[in-house]
Amino acid sequence: MRFRDLIRRSPKLLAGTSILTFFVFFAVLGSTLYTVDPTKPEFESLETPSFDHPLGTDILGRDLFAQLIHGTGYSLKIGIIAALITIAVGVGVGGVGGYFGGMIDEILNLASNVVLTIPTIAFLIVIAAYFRVRSEWIIILLISSTSWGGMARSIRSQVLSLKTREFVDLAKLSGISRARILFFEVLPNMLSYLVMYLALSVAGAIGSEAGLSAIGLGPTAIVSLGMLLRWAIVWEAVRYGAWWWFFPVGLTITLITLSLLLINDGLDQIYNPRARRG
Amino acid sequence: MTRKTPSLHYFFSRKIMAYVLTFYLALTLIWLLPHLMPGDPVREKALKIIAAGSKGGAAPGVGLTEVQVKRLYEYWVGKFGLDQPLMAQYLIFMKNCFTLDLGVSIRFYPSRVNDLLIQSIPWSLGLLVPAIIIGWILGNYLGAFAAYKRGIFDKVLYTLFLFMSQMPYYWFALILVYSLSFHAKIFPPGGAYTLTLTPSLSLTFLLDFLSHYFLPFLSVMIPYIGGEAIGMRSLILYEINSDYANYFESLGFRDRKLLSYTFRNAALPQVTGLPIYFASAFGGQLVTEIVFGYPGIGGMLYAAVIGQDYPLIQGGFLMIVIVTLLGNFLMDLFYAYVDPRIRVAYRGEK
Numbered sequence: 001m002r003f004r005d006l007i008r009r010s011p012k013l014l015a016g017t018s019i020l021t022f023f024v025f026f027a028v029l030g031s032t033l034y035t036v037d038p039t040k041p042e043f044e045s046l047e048t049p050s051f052d053h054p055l056g057t058d059i060l061g062r063d064l065f066a067q068l069i070h071g072t073g074y075s076l077k078i079g080i081i082a083a084l085i086t087i088a089v090g091v092g093v094g095g096v097g098g099y100f101g102g103m104i105d106e107i108l109n110l111a112s113n114v115v116l117t118i119p120t121i122a123f124l125i126v127i128a129a130y131f132r133v134r135s136e137w138i139i140i141l142l143i144s145s146t147s148w149g150g151m152a153r154s155i156r157s158q159v160l161s162l163k164t165r166e167f168v169d170l171a172k173l174s175g176i177s178r179a180r181i182l183f184f185e186v187l188p189n190m191l192s193y194l195v196m197y198l199a200l201s202v203a204g205a206i207g208s209e210a211g212l213s214a215i216g217l218g219p220t221a222i223v224s225l226g227m228l229l230r231w232a233i234v235w236e237a238v239r240y241g242a243w244w245w246f247f248p249v250g251l252t253i254t255l256i257t258l259s260l261l262l263i264n265d266g267l268d269q270i271y272n273p274r275a276r277r278g
Numbered sequence: 279m280t281r282k283t284p285s286l287h288y289f290f291s292r293k294i295m296a297y298v299l300t301f302y303l304a305l306t307l308i309w310l311l312p313h314l315m316p317g318d319p320v321r322e323k324a325l326k327i328i329a330a331g332s333k334g335g336a337a338p339g340v341g342l343t344e345v346q347v348k349r350l351y352e353y354w355v356g357k358f359g360l361d362q363p364l365m366a367q368y369l370i371f372m373k374n375c376f377t378l379d380l381g382v383s384i385r386f387y388p389s390r391v392n393d394l395l396i397q398s399i400p401w402s403l404g405l406l407v408p409a410i411i412i413g414w415i416l417g418n419y420l421g422a423f424a425a426y427k428r429g430i431f432d433k434v435l436y437t438l439f440l441f442m443s444q445m446p447y448y449w450f451a452l453i454l455v456y457s458l459s460f461h462a463k464i465f466p467p468g469g470a471y472t473l474t475l476t477p478s479l480s481l482t483f484l485l486d487f488l489s490h491y492f493l494p495f496l497s498v499m500i501p502y503i504g505g506e507a508i509g510m511r512s513l514i515l516y517e518i519n520s521d522y523a524n525y526f527e528s529l530g531f532r533d534r535k536l537l538s539y540t541f542r543n544a545a546l547p548q549v550t551g552l553p554i555y556f557a558s559a560f561g562g563q564l565v566t567e568i569v570f571g572y573p574g575i576g577g578m579l580y581a582a583v584i585g586q587d588y589p590l591i592q593g594g595f596l597m598i599v600i601v602t603l604l605g606n607f608l609m610d611l612f613y614a615y616v617d618p619r620i621r622v623a624y625r626g627e628k
Binding site: 110113114116117118119121122123125126127129130203207210211214215216217229232233237238239241243246247249250253254257258261262 | 292293295296297299300303304307308311312440441444445446448449450452453455456459460461467560562564565568569579580583584586591594595598599602603606
């Protein structure tokens with residue numbers, strides 16, 4: 001199915017991809033076209049949005065539009081990498097457990113359940129608190145290590161039902177190794193599901209990063225969207241009535257995660273006939 | 279293929295195993311973390327407090343004299359057996375956790391960690407429980423309503439629900455403070471009550487408390503409504519297209535009657551989603567409390583993290599883990615009893 005056909009069949013998918021594409025271009029083109037340094041306090045403080053500063057400046061006199069561009073870029077990057085790791089671990093754990101069964105399955109399933117029951121944010125807060133210097137990679141690893149439980153569980157249950165199908169029996173008869181069957185015969189059937197889950201995971205990771213950063217436990221050296229909100233909270237943007245300081249940032253986070261949810265929903269409509277009528 | 283429905287016993291033995299293991303790992307983790315960090319956090323902390331005190335600086339734990347700090351340090355070493363081998367320290371820590379005694383806070387010396395947590399838990403639950411109950415009811419009705427109305431009305435509401443469910447709690451909190459506190463000056467921007475008032479059951483205090491309660495409450499509830507409404511909407515859409523609903527319609531029953539039937543069928547999965555939501559709402563609320571300076575467990579944990587108050591961090595984390603696990607477990611118990619489908623889903627087999 002071509003991408004154009006996909007979009008025609010689901011307006012949600014169209015809306016989602018449009019919004020997401022907009023922000024990707026915003027981040028990529030923005031940093032080359034709008035060359036103001038987001039961290040240099042070189043302007044008047046708390047300027048309202050104007051032609052020179054499309055989103056005004058913060059209390060230190062830093063350009064908020066430049067901050068938003070860089071923040072969007074970093075948040076997307078962190079979200080995508082964390083989601084890819086989440087999916088890789090989830091597929092590995094769920095797939096191996098579901099396909100091989102037995103003791104391995106018991107152990108992996110227990111591990112998934114443990115990850116599922118951990119109160120994520122509290123866990124992230126406590127661990128992040130012990131790292132004085134936090135690189136973006138630490139944050140990425142923290143986020144993905146707490147979020148693969150749901151993925152592993154659903155992959156496992158899908159593998160359980162797929163492995164009883166005829167094509168798997170045929171593959172077994174032809175003498176391919178079990179690992180090959182799992183990764184090259186069984187898992188490709190879930191590709192549409194993986195893409196849908198990727199959208200959800202990216203949204204979740206962006207949200208987690210923003211939440212961690214907003215309370216001052218995000219990456220220490222970079223400008224992410226959560227970090228921008230952090231600054232607005234710490235320097236009490238509200239007390240100065242500086243709506244331009246926090247409003248666009250939160251709106252960006254919301255729209256990015258919303259677009260990913262729309263993509264997930266749209267794909268669901270296309271691949272899952274039951275949901276199509278929605 | 280026929281398969282016996284897994285028994286409740288099987289279901290619970292698995293579930294309990296996961297809970298116990300999670301709890302054990304969480305405890306080990308909070309014990310392990312300070313040991314993985316370079317240096318001795320307690321000694322460093324003590325030195326910092328002394329340095330801040332001698333300079334008169336405003337560091338956490340100021341106002342402690344050198345003697346007090348020394349006593350605090352010795353107390354800590356004794357309490358957690360820091361002068362003993364690692365294995366013994368681990369066992370002492372586990373014992374302290376199981377007797378729910380995590381010693382004295384550094385930042386709020388000489389308050390005990392337990393007392394601090396017990397003070398903050400009611401604030402957190404007082405915010406979360408009503409927000410979830412009211413949000414669940416409102417969200418489900420709104421979602422059902424949107425699904426039932428269809429058309430442009432549904433599209434607008436759906437977009438709105440999506441937006442509500444995706445916005446960060448704390449960003450929404452900022453907007454609430456900006457519009458209703460900074461501009462309209464209807465509600466106070468933060469805190470739990472005016473500090474000049476002493477907590478009592480008088481009318482003035484109650485009104486004051488409610489006016490402080492309203493914004494944090496909204497900022498937890500509104501995003502929750504969005505999530506619930508989306509779920510309910512898609513469930514109702516599915517139910518409305520089912521055979522029994524079509525049959526019902528062809529019999530000429532009124533739409534309202536149909537809606538009430540489909541609602542009841544769709545409500546069960548929504549109820550079973552509550553535990554997952556409880557955990558995530560609890561997490562989201564931690565951040566909201568920080569924004570509003572609300573004296574709940576989130577604000578407490580935050581103060582502890584900022585002040586590097588390790589006993590309080592450990593205690594706060596322990597408390598959150600206990601509340602989340604207990605909440606999840608109670609709901610699991612109840613719903614697995616009500617709905618056999620969950621047991622099947624838990625085994626992950628068809």
